[in-house]
Amino acid sequence: MPALWLWQHGPVTWPHVLVMILGAIVTLAVTLGVVTYTIYAERKVIGWMQGRIGPNRVGPFGLLQSFADIFKLLIKEDIVPEKADRSLFLLAPIIAFVPSFMTLAVIPFTMRHIFTADFGVGLLYYLALSAITIHGVMLGGWASNNKYALIGGMRSAAQMLSYEVPLGMSLVGVALMSGSLNLNHIVLAQSRTVWYVVPQIVGFCVFLVAATAELNRTPFDLPEAESELVAGYHVEYTGFRFAFFMLTEYVYVFAMGCLAATLFLGGWSGPFLPGWLWFAIKVFAFIFFQFWLRATMPRIRVDQLMSFSWKVLLPIAMLNLVGTAIVTTLW
């Protein structure tokens, strides 16, 4: 490992800055590639589950389908509704997207942080940044000046805020067990003992549900409930701005998969295979689970969604937290 990549452990020099920028670019490229093929895989897998064959026209096996879609969105006309709040309307997709990408900065893809940061409070950083996206979504819904978008935006804000709490609570159990908020330390702690999915199974279940809700995916896809709200908060968005919202969504799917793999499934640790491959497998397992849910579940109702978060999920997460605290203290 050249010393250049280990910029985190020395004073900052100009080459280090260059490497940092390079790391960000590489991560962005990887993320975009992952997102592109997540969308492709989603369409394929859900298609297979429904007796269809999924995209198969663009490129061999339809592998270039997502690129074609992105290209189509890029060349589409960028429409800003006349009565929309123009500046907010233009700003909202950016507010939504930027944090989604920034959360990836702390993910330990391999044993050593190569392109990403070894950050002391990585877990907190992730939660803090992912909360910002809510603003983008809500602003997008409000600025569109469309009733469907407004309802979608409001639902989104309410939903993401309520599920942020149990999500955070379920992660605290992991932090307690490992004694660190540094994601890489958590993985190291797991590779020494056991994957936290075993002792923290309750926490993991809460995390799965809350994560699905955070991602606005079926069965919690109310903000963009197609059959009710047409397309929810991004109903007025077209072209590239719409692409940004979609990108945000799928980057978060990836990021949440990374978080699940890191916190509960032992991250990059695993026998035989190289670390990055283990990591990829675990992330894909999480993503596949999301596809599977989407192919099966109807949509939960908005009032049930809220009461489920506050009355069921949060108490369970709290109990789990208390239990974990007691056990770790005594042990």
Added chain:
Amino acid sequence: MLGFLKGLSVTMGQLPKKKVTLQYPEVMPELPDRFRGVHRFIPDLCIVCNQCARICPTDCITLSGTRDENRKMHIDTFDINFEICILCDLCVEVCPTDAILMSDTFELAVESRDHLKLDMQWLTESEEEYEEKYPDRVPSLDAVLGEDGAEVTE
């Protein structure tokens, strides 16, 4: 919680199953011989009895014919306005000589409305196409003519 898992098992069970998608433009659907597509028309058989035009619920058929020296009617023009045809098959049903029939052409998209005014030439070509495609479904023209010719002269 159990119902949840049952549903998940159903969708997973579908994953490896054979897919039902028909890759349409490359693979054409198999259509039964009763299929009601665009009409086809055999002018030699037509006796200009006007029954098809009268039964048509949307009045989309117009035809005209003349009497030849043997006092037999011959069809001159036969037009179907496909903008309003509802492919109900009633004209085929009433035709005493089976001069008007249904083909299996179901692709009716055109770029101009004018193309939907189908004339006798178009319909005859449709018949030729159909005969070429399903030689086994079409009785040979001579046999039909012989039989019906006898009938008509009676």
Added chain:
Amino acid sequence: MALIPNGTDREPMRSEKGSAAAQNSAPAAQGHAPMPYGGPAVDDIRMEEMLLNVGPQHPSTHGVLRLLVRARGETIVEADPVIGYLHRGTEKLAENLQYTQIIPYTDRLDYLASMINNYALCHTVETAIDLEVPERAEHLRVLVMEMQRIASHLLFIGAYLLDLGAMSPFLYAFQERERIVQLFNRICGARLTYNYMRIGGVKYDAPEGWLDDVRDFVPWMKGKLEMYDRLITGNEIFLNRVRGIGVFDTKTALAYGISGVNLRSTGMRWDLRRNRPYSIYDRFEFDIPVGQHGDCFDRYYLHLLEMEQSLRIIEQVLAQMPDGPVLGKVPKIIRVPAGEYYCGVEGARGELGFYIVADGKDKPYRLKIRKPSFVNLQLLPELLRGQSLSNLIAILGAVDIVLGEVDA
């Protein structure tokens, strides 16, 4: 219910700039003086009703239904269905058509149950002119009608689950329906607008091997129904969304003239196949499943149970299928003697009736169609009052309307 054209200016799609709700729905705006201490009290928050225009281009209004919804937050104050976007004037057109010529038009009423529409018209005319229909024709008719009922109910389940956000049942339902449609395609040459029945019989006899294929279809379909049961009925999210939603009782249902599954879900055992037997339904054994609560779940589950009963009827028809002609002795031109005739049959959505006023000619003087979807839709505003917006779709979907029939 309002018919379309009036008031295009009543319902702006977008609200005025910067404010959440439209100005035109001002009546509910209340006092909004700023409070001296910090934020305003709850009573003084400015609240406006929102006028939400659901449809006609909304993904879940099953075609071109438009609902004019006045909502307070996400709670519906009033929902007004606006219909007529698919109006083709079938009843008026029929006045200028011979009875045989009307049959293809009935295909296009409830396009998910064309066979039953065909039958309802033919049955009415046959009753009017006292025409005897050959045995085999009646058997074939019942066979295709029950298959059609299955196809229609399948589509209901698929579309309903799609409304509720589950995508797969919709595609599964289409796979099953495809098999029925293929069978229909073989027997009558069309996949949607069958035009299969004639006054006095049916158009074609079953082609070779067709009855055997139907015989194979029955057990296969039974397996599929089980799959739907496993996939949907137990799902907790689904149950929570449909249980106790859109409840009405038998009295209300009768007052509004509701029929079909919607009526049976309230617990009333009313099925014209049993209560006013027509065709040869009195020869078959089948149950009439009824619900208890009259909620959306009952309506969903009854569709599933009715498919089972339809399969039972199909089995019995196949076992009894006689030989013989499929078209009776029909006069060349059918003239209905002057008088008024009405026959109702149990359509896929309720009582489908044709009311003919004849003046002895070969065309009806007046044809009135009792369209079950249209009648069932009347209850919708009642059901939606006070519900939340997400229940709107659940309730609308369960009423099971087909816009081709509502607008006719």
